[in-house]
Amino acid sequence: MAILSVRHVSRAFEGLxxxxxxxxxxxxxxxxxxxxxxxxxxxxxxNLLTGFYxxxxxxxxxxxxxxxxxxxxRIAAAGISRTFQNxxxxxxxxxxxNVLVGSHLHLSTNIATAIxxxxxxxxxxxRAVQSAVETLRFVGLAGRENELAWNxxxxxxxxxxxxxxxxxxxxMLLLDEPTAxxxxxxxxxxxxxxxxxxxxxxxxxxxxEHQMRVVMGVCEYITVLDHGEKISEGRPEDVQKxxxxxxxxxxxxxxxxxxxx
Amino acid sequence: xxxxxxxLIDGITIGGVYAVIALGYTLVYGVLRMINFAHGELxxxxxxxxxxxxxxxxxxxxxxxxxxxxxxxxxxxxxMVVAVTLALVMERIAYxxxxxxxxxxxxxxxxxxxxxxxxxxxxxxxxxxxxxxKVFPRTAVEIGEIRLLYVQIFLIVLSFVFxxxxxxxxxxxxxxxAIRAVAEDRDTASLMGINVDRTIMTTFAVGAALAGAAGxxxxxxxxxxxxxxxxxxxxxxxxxxxxxxxxxVPGAMAGGxxxxxxxxxxxxxxxxxxxxxxxxxxxxxxxxFRPWGLFxxxxxxxx
Numbered sequence: 001m002a003i004l005s006v007r008h009v010s011r012a013f014e015g016l017x018x019x020x021x022x023x024x025x026x027x028x029x030x031x032x033x034x035x036x037x038x039x040x041x042x043x044x045x046x047n048l049l050t051g052f053y054x055x056x057x058x059x060x061x062x063x064x065x066x067x068x069x070x071x072x073x074r075i076a077a078a079g080i081s082r083t084f085q086n087x088x089x090x091x092x093x094x095x096x097x098n099v100l101v102g103s104h105l106h107l108s109t110n111i112a113t114a115i116x117x118x119x120x121x122x123x124x125x126x127r128a129v130q131s132a133v134e135t136l137r138f139v140g141l142a143g144r145e146n147e148l149a150w151n152x153x154x155x156x157x158x159x160x161x162x163x164x165x166x167x168x169x170x171x172m173l174l175l176d177e178p179t180a181x182x183x184x185x186x187x188x189x190x191x192x193x194x195x196x197x198x199x200x201x202x203x204x205x206x207x208x209e210h211q212m213r214v215v216m217g218v219c220e221y222i223t224v225l226d227h228g229e230k231i232s233e234g235r236p237e238d239v240q241k242x243x244x245x246x247x248x249x250x251x252x253x254x255x256x257x258x259x260x261x
Numbered sequence: 262x263x264x265x266x267x268x269l270i271d272g273i274t275i276g277g278v279y280a281v282i283a284l285g286y287t288l289v290y291g292v293l294r295m296i297n298f299a300h301g302e303l304x305x306x307x308x309x310x311x312x313x314x315x316x317x318x319x320x321x322x323x324x325x326x327x328x329x330x331x332x333x334x335x336x337x338x339x340x341m342v343v344a345v346t347l348a349l350v351m352e353r354i355a356y357x358x359x360x361x362x363x364x365x366x367x368x369x370x371x372x373x374x375x376x377x378x379x380x381x382x383x384x385x386x387x388x389x390x391x392x393x394x395k396v397f398p399r400t401a402v403e404i405g406e407i408r409l410l411y412v413q414i415f416l417i418v419l420s421f422v423f424x425x426x427x428x429x430x431x432x433x434x435x436x437x438x439a440i441r442a443v444a445e446d447r448d449t450a451s452l453m454g455i456n457v458d459r460t461i462m463t464t465f466a467v468g469a470a471l472a473g474a475a476g477x478x479x480x481x482x483x484x485x486x487x488x489x490x491x492x493x494x495x496x497x498x499x500x501x502x503x504x505x506x507x508x509x510v511p512g513a514m515a516g517g518x519x520x521x522x523x524x525x526x527x528x529x530x531x532x533x534x535x536x537x538x539x540x541x542x543x544x545x546x547x548x549x550f551r552p553w554g555l556f557x558x559x560x561x562x563x564x
Contacts, residue, residue, distance in 0.1 A: 071451070071456075072457075073451045073455055073457070077454050082452060088446055088448075088449045090441070090445040092445060100438060101439075101455075102454075104438055104442070104453060107438075108435060110435065111429065111434055113434075114429050114434050
């Protein structure tokens, strides 16, 4: 049963059609890649899924609930969380505070409980901190809890963004170019982390990626966009052979070789 | 020496008022990048609420004499309630529709709200200042040559209490975390499940509650409420917020005390009539040499 169902979604920006009649289904607990040349509409798709934009037409269903048109915070509460291509952490907060913002939805402290320090509050706070520490450990940031976000190394910031997204307790995680700007070693670590998200946390992962080695290495299913339209989808080995995909990538670097970005 | 201590105490007294009001400016600026120029009028409305409450008790009961703690507490709470209500109404009517407008629009709207409230009270009071009933003994505690009014002690302590509560609120509560997150990045905050509209309303409410309470206590301190009384403390508190670095909570607190103490000390050298000049010279100097304030961050460093 599909956890996400995108039905004939289009989005136009003052005449420019960024996404045209795109449909896709994502099965629960799979890792799905969205690829395509620059300007294909990948990020627009993410922005539609998270509620940044509303579709001009079409519907988006998540876990049997229609989510297009909902305010951002309601979509987050429905179980969709994301990271950004250009990292957008709360840079003046520490790593653990960033994660705690993510778990904000699941807290209930107010000024009275903060003053009175009721056992219930203390327990809840402890739990939140504990789970934040665990989440940080999961993404490989153990020991970095109290570092300010902007002091973290680039790769660590990417991991922290994933940790923060996880704290919202989503069922589906959208990763926008998780390995952008990473060296090969860091990319390998990131692939491992993405697999762990699915294997250990049973997360559904949808990612935008330019590095073909990452896409082919980690995705079980791929959707290809070009000029706002879906031109192909299927298993990586099939998509690679699709004539339309190869054509779309001609001129921007061969699909099979390294670094189509 | 004692003269200096006296100046310091006077500075801390008024500085506490500035600090409490300044928080309202800085919090709202944090989430909306907007100066709420009607904030001083919330303070003024708090002072009037305090007056009407205490005057009501004075006329219809003897509670001001028998249990002043109770009547003062009620006056402060009502002052907060009135200020919060007004703030929420002005946010909804005057600011929210302009949230996507150019930055100048909500600023002008705020000035409009400020003029409106001031004139409503001018009309309602027939331009007569309202004199508070005596709830505090007007005598002073004297230690050597240092004089401290009871109401002054009350004001100093209450400022500290409010600043402490605010700090706790911002650092330790769910709503406080939400305010900090929205201040840093509104869109990302909402992706984390934070309701941005509600958080902005909370921010206005918290700032207004502080201003309303400060209005009541300040009214008791200066013993009168007038329709124009929000203007100078409002501008001073704004100065304090800028001194500390607009958007910074510790900055607003420190800026308030810094400004209050500077003013008090300046009276020794230039006389009391120049203390406003000193405050605004400080403001201009900070804007020229350190526009991000003592605690703020340089905006130009941000993407």
